[in-house]
Amino acid sequence: MTDASPRSGDLCGHAIGVFDSGVGGLTVLRALRARLPGESFVYLGDTARLPYGTKSRETVVRYSLQCAAQLVARDIKALVVACNTASGVALEALRERFAPLPVIGVLEPGARAAVAATRNGSIAVIATEGTVQGGAYQRAIAQLRFEVRIVARACPLFVALAEEGWTEGPIVESIARRYLDELFAPGPGRPDTLVLGCTHFPVLRDAIASVLGGTVTIVDSASTTADVVHDLLQANGLTNPVFATPRLSLLATDGASRFARVGGVFSGAPLTADDVEVVDL
Amino acid sequence: MTDASPRSGDLCGHAIGVFDSGVGGLTVLRALRARLPGESFVYLGDTARLPYGTKSRETVVRYSLQCAAQLVARDIKALVVACNTASGVALEALRERFAPLPVIGVLEPGARAAVAATRNGSIAVIATEGTVQGGAYQRAIAQLRFEVRIVARACPLFVALAEEGWTEGPIVESIARRYLDELFAPGPGRPDTLVLGCTHFPVLRDAIASVLGGTVTIVDSASTTADVVHDLLQANGLTNPVFATPRLSLLATDGASRFARVGGVFSGAPLTADDVEVVDL
Structure with a gap:
């Protein structure tokens, strides 16, 4: 977009942040990368605290804010909540805390x-x-x-x-x-x-x-979410120029080797533990 | 035991603490209550952070120390680690931190x-x-x-x-x-x-x-662990007089109603959410 604001223009090259309670969200990452091949991504799987699905609303909101803070610290330009549980309970809290960051859920x-x-x-x-x-x-x-x-x-x-x-x-x-x-x-x-x-x-x-x-x-x-993210980047002048080389960072809060092994099922491509950085929230 | 030391004598009426990552340890609690009908128990299921089985050694040790601290604050006289994962990696750390509290694992x-x-x-x-x-x-x-x-x-x-x-x-x-x-x-x-x-x-x-x-x-x-706990209480003069009325407290770090519903499968008796106190570690 040529009419992007200075702020959004500065952000075009930044990555899109994606988080999930674990590796399942890699199915969403896969759809996002297919739909947005010029974009960089940083994916966080909160493997130390999975699953979110059995946890209370308050706990899921708290964990989601922590995940998002980790990604925001890496200068993301948009946040995709690739976890149905978190999308169901934490979107409002995330939008409020990290405004004006665009936050998109899968739900x-x-x-x-x-x-x-x-x-x-x-x-x-x-x-x-x-x-x-x-x-x-x-x-x-x-x-x-x-x-x-x-x-x-x-x-x-x-x-x-x-x-x-x-x-x-x-x-x-x-x-x-x-x-x-x-x-x-x-x-x-x-x-x-x-x-x-x-x-x-x-x-x-x-x-x-x-x-x-x-x-x-x-x-x-997953694919519907990728369409929504695509349209939102376009509407806000945040799309990365296609000549850029996209980057991919994979973060987990625990167990890089398990993340890589199980994550391979979901991402559609083999992963190794060296591909995964373990972070502490 | 009549030859109990003053310290152990004071502790006889205290509860035995039991913790697990969730509700599975209720199978161990069930065996303990059958073997030690005069004893009181306080059970903690760390449901907010289950499962431990997929988490790293360091994480499981840290969580175990937090669970134990919650139980120690309730004046337990012995601690049973009713979680195989935690029993495999955290016993030494627990014994060191809470000495001279007896700590028994299931492994x-x-x-x-x-x-x-x-x-x-x-x-x-x-x-x-x-x-x-x-x-x-x-x-x-x-x-x-x-x-x-x-x-x-x-x-x-x-x-x-x-x-x-x-x-x-x-x-x-x-x-x-x-x-x-x-x-x-x-x-x-x-x-x-x-x-x-x-x-x-x-x-x-x-x-x-x-x-x-x-x-x-x-x-x-479960039953072998109950035997070990029985012998250890006897050897240390910590057995509760049989005329005492045993108490049972159930604690969870999240989701009392789920704890009650799923826990009923493991404890062999129906539970309701009112039986479960939610605590924050």
Whole structure:
């Protein structure tokens, strides 16, 4: 953008900060890098304190502010909250504390994509316990289209399966069936759209799809979030000139070797512990 | 004991402190209460920061010291570390910091029971990633009998299954088979003893046993730990007079209602959120 303000112009070359409770957010980072190939990223996985999904609202807000502070100290130009749990409870606190930094969560883009996808107005959401109980997806979807029917279920074993790298085969499908059969019981209100409301779940997408059959649209928020970030950078004159060489920094609060090993499942490319810097919040 | 020292005599009525990263240690508390019906207990689950199994040694030591300090402030007369991960890395630090408080871990009693149980000198250990990689069980067993053969495997999905309350049926057995088939491959070195090296695993004991068949002895450390604590109280004149009314306090660092719901699976009795006090470390 040529009409960028001096402040935003100065920031164009800065990285976009991304944080998650662990490695699951690497699915979001992957979508962001694909959509924004000229941008630099710094990703923080709060591996010392994962999972966020079982923790209270207050704890998740506190942890999110600490994660963001670590990234803000690295001069980011925008912040992506690549964690559904944190997106559900911490966005307002983050925007207030770090204004005018643009803060984007994964939850609202996922909700928007689901509302766009459904034809019969019935949407299912699967997520962690914290996300489901907090009701953030339910609220975000209802805000976009209030007459929609929403059913939600926590699927904690999907997180463990994804981290174990067991992403296909009969065990995954049995568990998926147990979780999903009730949500997708035959009948007039059967959902035609499923939101993968946890960043871990996209790696199980094929197994979930095979259990559901072809009549259900599966929405994951990673690519929708990448679109939102793209548009926001453009609108604020923050897009990096495409001739720049993008940088990628990976930070974790604990366990670089585990981060690299498990993170490889989610980022779609092998990682080594040398790629990961351990930081203390 | 009538020959107790004045100091230990003063302490007889005090509670025994027990901590774990979460609710799994309630299996140990259950065994302790059965073995020591006259004793009071205060149990702390560090639910805000679970799991410990994926965290680094330094982090687990730091968290363990904080948990113990919370219990020591409540005038405990002995401390049970009901978490295999913490027992593997933090016992020395705890004993040093809180001397002369007796500190008992679950790992050494489990190792001792396994060595006593094996007939062919081949033992398998299943645990969390942190416990297996730290090698604490392997060392504890080797210290008791150095020529023993030990195979170990992390089984993180067992933790998720136990917390979900899915403790029996084909899904559990399929996962158990996938984890255990390799460890128990037929041959002369096939283990005849399995240590459940994570406090979550006793609730899956029947499913594990049905996959292994009747030729493998399953050892869980809870009851052995209760025996060790019993003997230690006696030896130090710390046993509570049996006419005392035992008290039970349950503390968690986060999520009282989740603690109660999931904890009911492990404690063998229903709990409500009102039973649980949330504390900040």
